[in-house]
Amino acid sequence: MTDSGRSTEVLVVGGGPAGAAAAFWLARQGHDVTIVERRTFPRDKTCGDALTPRAVHELERMGLGPQLAGAHRYFGVRVTGMDRELELQWPSHPILPQHGYVVHRDELDEMAARNAAGAGATLLEGHEAVQPLIDRGFVRGATVQDPDGATIDVAARYVVVADGANSRFGRALGTFRTREWPYATAIRTYWESPRHSEPWIESAIDLKDRNGNHIPGYGWVVPAGDGTVNVGVGLLSTFRDFKSANTAHLLDEYAVRIADRWQIDPERPHDKTASGRIPMGGSVGPKAGPTYLVVGDAAGSVNPFNGDGIDYAYETGRMAAQVLHDALAANDPTALQQYPRLLDEAFGEYFKVARLFARAVGRPGVMRELARAGIGNRSLMEWSFRIMANMLRPDELGPAEAAFKLASTLVKLAPNA
Ligand SMILES: Cc1cc2nc3c(=O)[nH]c(=O)nc-3n(C[C@H](O)[C@H](O)[C@H](O)COP(=O)(O)OP(=O)(O)OC[C@H]3O[C@@H](n4cnc5c(N)ncnc54)[C@H](O)[C@@H]3O)c2cc1C
Numbered sequence: 001m002t003d004s005g006r007s008t009e010v011l012v013v014g015g016g017p018a019g020a021a022a023a024f025w026l027a028r029q030g031h032d033v034t035i036v037e038r039r040t041f042p043r044d045k046t047c048g049d050a051l052t053p054r055a056v057h058e059l060e061r062m063g064l065g066p067q068l069a070g071a072h073r074y075f076g077v078r079v080t081g082m083d084r085e086l087e088l089q090w091p092s093h094p095i096l097p098q099h100g101y102v103v104h105r106d107e108l109d110e111m112a113a114r115n116a117a118g119a120g121a122t123l124l125e126g127h128e129a130v131q132p133l134i135d136r137g138f139v140r141g142a143t144v145q146d147p148d149g150a151t152i153d154v155a156a157r158y159v160v161v162a163d164g165a166n167s168r169f170g171r172a173l174g175t176f177r178t179r180e181w182p183y184a185t186a187i188r189t190y191w192e193s194p195r196h197s198e199p200w201i202e203s204a205i206d207l208k209d210r211n212g213n214h215i216p217g218y219g220w221v222v223p224a225g226d227g228t229v230n231v232g233v234g235l236l237s238t239f240r241d242f243k244s245a246n247t248a249h250l251l252d253e254y255a256v257r258i259a260d261r262w263q264i265d266p267e268r269p270h271d272k273t274a275s276g277r278i279p280m281g282g283s284v285g286p287k288a289g290p291t292y293l294v295v296g297d298a299a300g301s302v303n304p305f306n307g308d309g310i311d312y313a314y315e316t317g318r319m320a321a322q323v324l325h326d327a328l329a330a331n332d333p334t335a336l337q338q339y340p341r342l343l344d345e346a347f348g349e350y351f352k353v354a355r356l357f358a359r360a361v362g363r364p365g366v367m368r369e370l371a372r373a374g375i376g377n378r379s380l381m382e383w384s385f386r387i388m389a390n391m392l393r394p395d396e397l398g399p400a401e402a403a404f405k406l407a408s409t410l411v412k413l414a415p416n417a
Contacts, residue, residue, distance in 0.1 A: 008034040008122065010324055011141050011156035013129040013169045016045065017310050018296025019162030020112035021317025022324075024062050027120035029325045034154060035121055036144050038128035041113055042106035046274040048188060049104055049230050050074075050201055050222050051310060052389060053096040058314035059112070060097075067111055071101040072225025074199045079381065081206035081371045086378060091386040094395055102201070102224050108310075129169050132159070138291045139173060158324055158336070159292040162317065165277055167284065167298040174286070175294055180417060181283040182358040183300075184217070184307050187247040187275035188232030190224070191255070191264035198223045204257075205371045207233065207250065214368035215239050216361040219254040221262055228270050229262060231255055234278070234307045238362025247275055280304045281355040282347060288339045293320040301347070304354035305388035312347070319343065350390060353407050356414060 010026055012019045015037030026033040037043075051059070059068055075098070076089040090098045103111075117123040126147035133141040133153055141156040161170045177183070204219040217235035224230055233250045235242065251273065255266040284300035287293065295301070296313035303312065319342050327335035361367045374381050383400035386392060392401050 005153035005155060006034075007141070007155040008032050009156065009328060010034070010158045010160060011036065011129075011154050012121075012160040012162055013142060014162035014164060014296075014298070015041070015113045015123065015125070016109055016162060016164055016296065017112060017313035018298070018301075018317040019160065020109065020116045021058065021062065021314040022160045022162060022295055022320045023116035023121040023123075024112070024119050025318050025321030026324060027116060029321070030120075031325065031328055033121045034124060034156070035113065035116060036124045036127040036129050036142070036154065037113065038126070040125045040147075041110035043109065045105040045109060046188060046276045047105045047310075048186070048220055048222050048232050048307075049102050049108075049224060050220075050308070051101045051103060051108075052308050053090050053093065053098065053100055054311035054390060055308075055314060056100060057096050058311060058318065061318075062112070062115055062314075064111060064115055068101055068103070071103045072197065072223065073099050073101055074201055074223070075099055076200060077385070078200045078202045079375060080202060080204045081375045084375045086375060086381055087200060088381055088385045091382070091389065091391045091400075093391050093393060096391055100201075102222055102230070104224065129163070132169065132172055139289065140291065142169070157291070158327065160317075160320055160324070161292055161294040161298050162296050163298050165279055165297040167294075170284070170294055170298045173289060173292060175284055175298070177279050177300060178283045178285070181281055181355055182304055182362070183237045183280055183283065184234050184278040184302075184304075185237070185247055185275060186232055186234035186278055186307060187251050187273060188230055189251070189269045189273040190228040190230055190271040191262070191268075192227055192270050193223070193229040193262045193264050195262055196223045196227050196229055197225045202258075204254065205375070206368070207254065209241065209245060210249070213241075213364065214371065215245070216358070216367045219250075219258075221258055229264065231258070231264070236358050236362060238359050240362065240364060248273065278302050278307055278309065280307070280309075281351040281358070282343065286340070287343055288336050290333060290336070293324065293336060293339050295320045299343075303388075303390060304351065304358040305390075315346070316343065319346070349408050352416065353404065353411050355417060356411050359417060
């Protein structure tokens, strides 16, 4: 049954990083914005919990620097593989900080959503958008189910689709994933470890399946600073045997492999194992309709080089808010069509290079050879890390920038795969 409705200028469906950022930036500019989040904060989200410098920068832009300051800070990635290891500090950058943080998603997402509310957004927790409201062919809000099961219509001039990787709301509006492009699946759990407060996250680049074949993906250990480490495995869909790969087994094997070093008991995880699909490389679209924009995982905004998406969720949320502000200020809905162009300028070329990399490492033997070549060569690893972390310098042409320039020139000729 539909109760009395409400209305808002912009309805944001989903209160994760992308929705919280979009709502924050809209509210900051004085707009009437409502977030509907189907769960109640604090709510968990399956994740590695690692914030990159790009994510830290976005959180600081939203005024959350002081709240982050007490979180567990880390300085880079220790890459392991082929019985070797290499510590790679986050690259220096004229704008981005040289550190990341590890924050559980229940805390992180509540902090960002409350920050949006503090800026003036209305945050409706326990409210699920169950279907779009369509008026003469245009999306004008959503029918929303409240915690008691009653439904209300929330009418809006514009809608931001921020409902994450499965994006049922987005699918109801016609978004789809480009099936030929790579995606990933990842699984994680937590273990207690005396090394929980180390300032490095660890990444194993030589994962193997049960037959000893190197697989395109990586294992991670992310010290959370609270007595536990987040341990997980991510796998790219470009792997030949992807469909039959069992990520739970891969995680079990990885946990055994790191058990001594991290002093964990593989048999006794601290928490349940959880996994998720990761659409990546901008693979979901369309990103804009006449009255709606799609942000974060709902738009496939994850870096195919490393599976990080919190940073891109904040960034795409901010960019969506920017064009919605233009549309509202000028009373001109056509401003929304600038959003795909902004995304393309910011990430188009980078994501294309990264998708082709994901495709290349899916070929048998390529991952093994890259791991072997990389782990023995610090300078190669350092500039590769700068590329993979998307921390190229706008003001300097070092080896990373030169290599990326070459790669992007080559991929311009390649099909959009
Ligand atoms: C195992 C794993 C590990 C990962 N590790 C990392 C990492 O270490 N670092 C990193 O940067 N990224 C990581 N990622 C990716 C990262 O989690 C996502 O990119 C990020 O959460 C995207 O944010 P979002 O706001 O788009 O979506 P989400 O975080 O999924 O938020 C979507 C929100 O929408 C809500 N919602 C959904 N449907 C509705 C509806 N109909 N109505 C109302 N609300 C709705 C959901 O409850 C949810 O709160 C990982 C992903 C996985 C699966």
